[in-house]
Amino acid sequence: MEALLLPILLIAVFYFLLIRPQQRQRRQMMTMQQTLAVGSKVMTGGGLLGTVVALDDDEVEIEVSPGVTNRYVRRAIVNVLDSPESADPLTEESLDEPLSESEDTLSKPDERASQDPANGSESR
Template sequence: MPILMIALLFGVMYFMMIRPQQKRRREAEQMQAALAPGDEVVTIGGLYGTVASVDDDTVLLEVAPGVQTRYARPAIARVVSQADRVEAVEATEPLTEDAAAVKE
């Protein structure tokens, strides 16, 4: 009976703590890998900036006109907007018949 309780406790801890943390870490890694110039981001320190260039381990952010700072990729907390890539995808999508009629 005590072994069953320990196994049950480990199972609950896995599904309540370990698994969600692994999911958040995986999502953060995917977000950091998808960074591209033009993305507006926020660093873990709260600094807003626009990605100027991306290297293997670092990201160059433009925080003001002519002011660029270099950060490690893991220092990027979230992407605020990806406007350039979204517009590019919308521009390359083929138009449906209804959308083509509206465009004319």
């Protein structure tokens, strides 16, 4: 009886550490792909970023730059970066506001970056 306890325990640990989290991740991915909406900013498995402009049962049309669209299967979408509900579009008021002092100035370059790393002398 004790000889069966170790294999059963190993199978249980394997299930809870590997299989269960993978099932949860797959379920979250499917939910995300099914709840895509027009206007969502997404990333494909190949790293292409764009905005969803049209949805079909199995396909998504993504605008990658103004006027350029590509069609992908829903499974190719691996991440929703910004959903249309959470997007905060710029208004004319926010465009007219002046930049703050910290946003208006550039930071000074680090003086160590201008030195040659081999001998510590200036590289200019």
